Amino acid sequence: MTVYKITSARRVGPSPWLVPAIFLDLALVTAFTMVGRMIHGYDLGFLGVAHTAWPFVVGTLLGWAVSLAWRRPLAIRSSAIPIWLVTVGVGMLLRFVSGQGVALPFVIVALLFTGAVLLGWRALAKPFARRSAILQS
Numbered sequence: 001m002t003v004y005k006i007t008s009a010r011r012v013g014p015s016p017w018l019v020p021a022i023f024l025d026l027a028l029v030t031a032f033t034m035v036g037r038m039i040h041g042y043d044l045g046f047l048g049v050a051h052t053a054w055p056f057v058v059g060t061l062l063g064w065a066v067s068l069a070w071r072r073p074l075a076i077r078s079s080a081i082p083i084w085l086v087t088v089g090v091g092m093l094l095r096f097v098s099g100q101g102v103a104l105p106f107v108i109v110a111l112l113f114t115g116a117v118l119l120g121w122r123a124l125a126k127p128f129a130r131r132s133a134i135l136q137s
Helices: 018-039 046-067 076-097 104-136
Strands: none
Touching: 018 046, 018 076, 018 104, 046 076, 076 104
């Protein structure tokens, strides 16, 4: 009698979630800065938003690089958490060196908001990604 072992096929190539994940991370980090600008009565013009967002956008991209998130863009532990912490850490550092504010309440709000959105959308997307993978196999 011959016994066959069934193994799951490993995906070759980039994740289909790669581009949407980068886009969502950058869009949500930018949305964070836009909400802050609205709350504090600043305009939402392109230059104003870009001025406020650039430290966090750089932090997000660096977080992607440090965590190698393109390998598993939906992973919470290996991708989302490092992206989140690097986004806030680098964002605050760049805000400080560029003369923008880094008050403790702002740091706390940034940690909470970006953590909720960067981890949250991935947690919501995971069931859809699994279902899609099952349907494709």
